[in-house]
Amino acid sequence: MKDRTNTLVVINIGIDSYRENIIFMREDCNICKSEGFRALTRVVVHFKNRSIVATLNVVYSDIIHHHEGGLSKEAMKRLDVKEGDIISISHLKHINSLSKLRGKMYDKELNDNDFKSIITDIVDGRYSNIELAAFISVCSGNNLSMKEISGLTKAMIASGKKIQWHNKIILDKHCVGGLPGNRTTPIIVSIVAHAGLTIPKTSSRAITSPAGTADAMETMAPVNLSIEQIKQVVGKENGCIVWGGAVKLSPADDILISVEKSLDMDSVGLMIASVLSKKSAAGATHVLIDIPVGETAKVRSSEFAKSLQNQFETVAKMIGLKLKIVVTDGSQPVGRGIGPALEAMDVLAVLKNQKTAPKNLKERAILLAGSLLELSGKYATGVGIKMAREILESGKAWKKFQAICESQGGLTIPKFAKLKYDVLSESVGTVTRIDNRKLARLAKLAGAPRSPLSGILFLAPLKKKVKKGQVLFTVYAETKGELEYALDYMKTNNPIITIE
Secondary structure (H helix, E strand, O other): OOOOOEEEEEEEOOOOOOOOOOOEEEOHHHHHHOOOOOOOOOEEEEOEEEEEEEEEEEEEEOOOOOOOOEEOHHHHHHHHOOOOOOOEEEEEEOHHHHHHHHHHHHOOOOOOHHHHHHHHHHHHHOOHHHHHHHHHHHHHOOOOOHHHHHEEEEEEEHEEEEEOOOOOOOOEOOOOOOOEEEEOOOHHHHHHOOOEEEEEEEEEOOOOOOHHHHHHHHHHOOOOOOHHHHHHHHHHHHHEEEEEHHOOHHHHHHHHHHHHHHHHHOOHHHHHHHHHHHHHHOOOOOEEEEEEEEEOOOOOHHHHHHHHHHHHHHHHHHOOOOEEEEEEOOOOOOOOOOOOHHHHHHHHHHHHHOOOOOOOHHHHHHHHHHHHHOOOOOOOOHHHHHHHHHHHHOHHHHHHHHHHHHHHHOOOOHHHOOOEEEEEEEEEEEEEEEHHHHHHHHHHHOOOOOOOOOOOOOOOOOOEEOOOOOOEEEEOOOOOHHHHHHHHHHHHHOOOOOEE
């Protein structure tokens, strides 16, 4: 770095800014005065051979002194500094890709190079959360053409590492989400891995749901594995269930997801790019996509499902993936648990072939696992589903799951949160409608997935006949405040379950 005169002493002020790099400087310090820096100015912070782009927060109190620079926890981690280290500050040069972003705001179509430039700058930390939100906004709705979604997908694949496998066929699956529960992945991986096929499942954490596959799996086994560890587990057991963010596969995706989560929104174009970039980066060759369709699911109509299917298939072909779409019922939760630990309990019940295991979770897992077996070409149409059922019901899938967990670091049996509240039926009748979105929201307010043991145990599927005073579902929480917050929401957002 040429200019090392603008220096400050690092102060760890202990502020969690999530993914945003923040630097705190006195309004009257020599750097702010000489450089003309103001609040929210984007600056470059240097330490030795490292540098990050950070957003300036101006301080008017004595929390820091004139010669000190306070850094957020994220900034300290990325810069690899400790309190007392000397950093220097410089102006941020113009970010060229922002002009591409502004062009998209005025309906200009972006090409592959435009997306590569934008994604590179995002991964390198040059975009603030405000600029990330702007990018997500212009990519929302139907604002991306198929060519643009393909370009975005390619850019996201190129932004990080890619796992290489020796096998010609590498299987993977994904559900577009929007349905509480539906934790089929651990069951599917166990079935497919026992069948001798390779399925290295790198899963995501929750975006707008009460649990992602990685969140649920983490209540049973470690998921933060390195690429070397993933290869060891898969080499031994044919499959794994890990968190993709830990190995920087399509790292741009994790950055964008963090902002999407804050906005509580999903973009179709970004979702397709997110899913397929992660699959390609994980080395998949054959991918199954589960699209649940229901009135209160993410995909609400068969027409939207068909459109989504066409888009997935088009982009998959462009990037060289063999894809199969399975449209499933999204009218109600799959399984009983909603929340990481509660969903994990359902998984274990199905794998252990317990009589009380949720039947709809079992049947959906068999359908999807069988479809994956057939997609591989190793099993004929119709044979895959029969094979999947045999592997599950014979106990072979349970043995394989235990082996995978042990290889990942050991199997843990999930527990319930310490506080609970039973929601009772106020009438006699039959369950005719379930609002999946409100159920998911309720589970989140109870603490899921941040508190892994929190969530909902759902006991009122469609067509069930209930009596007055019968338990419809139980809300679990780790703190009294979260439980009360969830119950307050429920009181003002009924009906969640319609009984007629």
